[in-house]
Amino acid sequence: DIQLTQSPSFLSASVGDRVTITCRASQDINSYLAWYQQKPGKAPQLLIYAASTLQSGVPSRFSGSGFGTKFTLTITSLQPDDFASYYCQQLYGSPLTFGQGTNLEIK
Amino acid sequence: QVQLQQWGAGLVKPSETLSLTCDVYGGSFNDNSWSWIRQPPGQGLEWIGEVDYGGGTNYNPSLKSRLTISLDTSNRQFSLKLSSVTAADTAVYYCARKGRAVVINYYFYFMDVWASGTTVTVSS
Numbered sequence: 001d002i003q004l005t006q007s008p009s010f011l012s013a014s015v016g017d018r019v020t021i022t023c024r025a026s027q028d029i030n031s032y033l034a035w036y037q038q039k040p041g042k043a044p045q046l047l048i049y050a051a052s053t054l055q056s057g058v059p060s061r062f063s064g065s066g067f068g069t070k071f072t073l074t075i076t077s078l079q080p081d082d083f084a085s086y087y088c089q090q091l092y093g094s095p096l097t098f099g100q101g102t103n104l105e106i107k
Numbered sequence: 108q109v110q111l112q113q114w115g116a117g118l119v120k121p122s123e124t125l126s127l128t129c130d131v132y133g134g135s136f137n138d139n140s141w142s143w144i145r146q147p148p149g150q151g152l153e154w155i156g157e158v159d160y161g162g163g164t165n166y167n168p169s170l171k172s173r174l175t176i177s178l179d180t181s182n183r184q185f186s187l188k189l190s191s192v193t194a195a196d197t198a199v200y201y202c203a204r205k206g207r208a209v210v211i212n213y214y215f216y217f218m219d220v221w222a223s224g225t226t227v228t229v230s231s
Contacts, residue, residue, distance in 0.1 A: 031210075034217040036152075043201055043224055044152065049217035050210040087152055091216040095167040096154040 002026055002090050006099035012107040017078045021102045023071045023088035032092035035064055035073045038101075039084045047086075048073065080106075109134035111222035113202045115187075119229050125189040129202030129222055132183075136160070140205040141185040142218060143176060145198040153198075157205055158185055192229045199224045 003026040013019050023033065031051040036044035046055045048064035051071055061076045075082055083106050088099040115127035129141065143155040156166035158176045166174050175188040189196060206219040 032215065036218070038152075043203075043221035044218070045221070046217055046219045049208065049219075050215035053208070053210055053215070055217075055219065089152075089154075089218070094165055095169075098152040098154065101151045 001095055002029060002093050002097055004088055004090055004097055004099040006086075006088060006102050009100065009102060011102055011104045013078055013104065014107045015078055015080060018074065018076045019078060019104065020075075021073045021086055021088075021104075023066075023073070023099050025069045025071075025090055027093075028068045029090045029092035031067055032090055033064075033066070033071050034089045034091060035062075036087045036089065037082075037084050038087065044087060078104075109204055109220045111202050111204065111220055113200075113222040113225050115225055115227075117226055117228065119192050119196075119227060120231050121193055121229055122191055125187070125192050125196060125200075125227055125229075127187045127200055127202070127225055127227070128184050129186070130182075130184045131204075136183045137180060139207075140216075141178070142203045142205045143187045144201045144203060144218070146201070146224075147195075147198045155187065155189075155200075194229050197227065197229045199226050201225075 005024045007022045033051045035048040038044040052064045063074050086102045110132045113129040119125045137160045140157050140159040142157040156176050158178045173190045178185045201224045202222045203218040204220040207214050207216050
């Protein structure tokens with residue numbers, strides 16, 4: 001199985017901050033990576049696919065980059081609605097796998 | 108646009124079979140793949156498996172021996188059955204569409220539509 005390791009697992013930040021979450025794959029997955037946001041008690045929502053393509057309707061303060069084994073999700077100018085958990089997912093090989101998640105909290 | 112609504116038993120006894128169904132409303136049903144994902148309490152997401160529009164399946168090896176995912180095109184729904192459940196199967200279960208898009212001449216996949224989830228507890 002392809003393992004995804006996210007860092008950090010917990011992140012404390014303030015409104016207006018810029019934050020970056022990293023996702024590392026245990027093998028080359030090209031650009032077959034997606035990012036999701038999940039709020040407590042809700043289903044995940046797709047933010048980015050193909051490593052850097054913003055899903056329709058997602059604010060432009062979210063961006064993704066990376067290729068191969070290292071990927072990043074960046075949120076510029078954090079808004080109150082952005083405090084949530086974030087997961088990366090690889091869709092290169094089966095079984096599909098997720099990172100362990102990053103909890104973004106208000107400082 | 109596509110909306111998913113899932114339903115099924117929220118309490119299952121140990122050793123019995125967990126059964127969930129996901130109804131698909133709107134959009135195209137016959138040219139997508141349909142997935143199940145679960146999330147144990149306080150933990151991360153685990154992909155369970157998927158069924159494509161032709162009825163072909165792809166399962167997580169960790170669950171494969173107990174798992175059946177099927178498609179009912181006439182009723183626009185897909186289903187999950189997980190047999191011989193234990194407390195370790197207690198989780199929120201989600202159904203989702205596995206969408207796809209072309210980016211620089213290649214297909215890329217993602218889970219773009221999710222149902223709200225069903226909490227399934229395994230307990231006697």
